[in-house]
Amino acid sequence: xxxxxxxxxxxxxxxxxxxxxxxxxxxxxxxxxxxxxxxxxxxxxxxxxxxxxxxxxxxxxxxxxxxxxxxxxxxxxxxxxxxxxxxxxxxxxxxxxxxxxxxxxxxxxxxxxxxxxxxxxxxxxxxxxxxxxxxxxxxxxxxxxxxxxxxxxxxxxxxxxxxxxxxxxxxxxxxxxxxxxxxxxxxxxxxxxxxxxxxxxxxxxxxxxxxxxxxxxxxxxxxxxxxxxxxxxxxxxxxxxxxxx
Amino acid sequence: xxxxxxxxxxxxxxxxxxxxxxxxxxxxxxxxxxxxxxxxxxxxxxxxxxxxxxxxxxxxxxxxxxxxxxxxxxxxxxxxxxxxxxxxxxxxxxxxxxxxxxxxxxxxxxxxxxxxxxxxxxxxxxxxxxxxxxxxxxxxxxxxxxxxxxxxxxxxxxxxxxxxxxxxxxxxxxxxxxxxxxxxxxxxxxxxxxxxxxxxxxxxxxxxxxxxxxxxxxxxxxxxxxxxxxxxxxxxxxxxxxxxx
Numbered sequence: 001x002x003x004x005x006x007x008x009x010x011x012x013x014x015x016x017x018x019x020x021x022x023x024x025x026x027x028x029x030x031x032x033x034x035x036x037x038x039x040x041x042x043x044x045x046x047x048x049x050x051x052x053x054x055x056x057x058x059x060x061x062x063x064x065x066x067x068x069x070x071x072x073x074x075x076x077x078x079x080x081x082x083x084x085x086x087x088x089x090x091x092x093x094x095x096x097x098x099x100x101x102x103x104x105x106x107x108x109x110x111x112x113x114x115x116x117x118x119x120x121x122x123x124x125x126x127x128x129x130x131x132x133x134x135x136x137x138x139x140x141x142x143x144x145x146x147x148x149x150x151x152x153x154x155x156x157x158x159x160x161x162x163x164x165x166x167x168x169x170x171x172x173x174x175x176x177x178x179x180x181x182x183x184x185x186x187x188x189x190x191x192x193x194x195x196x197x198x199x200x201x202x203x204x205x206x207x208x209x210x211x212x213x214x215x216x217x218x219x220x221x222x223x224x225x226x227x228x229x230x231x232x233x234x235x236x237x238x239x240x241x242x243x244x245x
Numbered sequence: 246x247x248x249x250x251x252x253x254x255x256x257x258x259x260x261x262x263x264x265x266x267x268x269x270x271x272x273x274x275x276x277x278x279x280x281x282x283x284x285x286x287x288x289x290x291x292x293x294x295x296x297x298x299x300x301x302x303x304x305x306x307x308x309x310x311x312x313x314x315x316x317x318x319x320x321x322x323x324x325x326x327x328x329x330x331x332x333x334x335x336x337x338x339x340x341x342x343x344x345x346x347x348x349x350x351x352x353x354x355x356x357x358x359x360x361x362x363x364x365x366x367x368x369x370x371x372x373x374x375x376x377x378x379x380x381x382x383x384x385x386x387x388x389x390x391x392x393x394x395x396x397x398x399x400x401x402x403x404x405x406x407x408x409x410x411x412x413x414x415x416x417x418x419x420x421x422x423x424x425x426x427x428x429x430x431x432x433x434x435x436x437x438x439x440x441x442x443x444x445x446x447x448x449x450x451x452x453x454x455x456x457x458x459x460x461x462x463x464x465x466x467x468x469x470x471x472x473x474x475x476x477x478x479x480x481x482x483x484x485x486x487x488x489x490x
Contacts, residue, residue: 002371004367005274008363020330029250030352032421033254034419035424036256038256038258038376040377042416043470044419045438047430050428051428068304076401084432085435086466088364088436089462090466091333092439093463093471095468096471098472101473101475102478103476104470104474109351109358113359114362116359132283134355153430156355174330176273176276181274181292182297183296183297184391184392185292185392185393187333191333193273194333195337195355219338221338225332225343225349227343228345229343230346231346233346234251243479245479
């Protein structure tokens, strides 16, 4: 693996940051790198909002489930999926924007994620640590109000970045042969792969917590997909003009 | 900008490839780099299917809108959003999978995009070129059948990679101040920014095509969001167990 691959392989979320501020020029470079990611049909559906106001950051930290690093990180960004801009462009050419296409929702959401991941790599290449904050979808309506987002824009995730004040271990992932398949989807062996990974992850949690945390992947998944998750999302998206058809 | 940022900034889609094959070990490294991307609540919802069968690749090339590089690239991957694996893990712990949550659809789709973008960077760092193939969503039902995808798995996009046999110019993006905002969404100046970008993109197309292509961003957007786009997606996703609630 080359040095870029090694950088990619070294990712872990950072949730404790030093007081060192993140300069505007560096944020600009990070976001420019995001812009260079592929974008479906040149849609460029990403809008990034840098939130500096400490009150706003505290409010978002709280609604995201008391993730205090939203307040304390060197910088905090909100990544939005933005079809309002293309709606404007369409109107400039006399076109009429078609609201609510599920496909537009998908390409906008993917656009944002590709963009953000480039930002993550750029930030980490500059010695910063990052953490995605999906928790802003706990209350996307409040985030929408705080950031004054128009229709056809929704907040996808937050993004903390700053200089790391911790050096956590890299979390192990599923075995490669569980996630990379040949020719077609076959799940022969997946259960064995999951069992193997369960054991590895259990060891990882035990080591990391000095024996306090006793969990594994299948237990995590039971708690994640064995429950309703943010049941407001469907209705919220509709109020913002997404996924109606 | 450091060398990693320069790599990120140098991206352009590659659609012509040499005959040089892409080795299995390199594909393995690329996918491992994908696995290192952040994943929501450790869901790891990405399954990558490498398609080698020439007939299958030709079929997918055709349904993606005659994108022949799907057939000719050194390797072709299909990135799937996979909740079937977490459903299995949930069942291993006696849990009952909750079908159709829009939020699960969102986190799975974002997971796949973050993973794929790491693969893109890894591939480009090794001298490969890549191209995302959103066109597989032209007929996701046929792709699902070809790859034998179970319920709770959908094909998000294809991904060509190989050694480049072309060296296209980098496509300009929207001005930074249009996509990076402070504190809240404000669209003052966005129309000017779009006009400025329209002119830049028109020049880029003229230069690239020797004057044949005369378009700009707002015209592209009128054709993209001023029309229905893949209206089957909503119904298709429901048949696969996604976005029902």
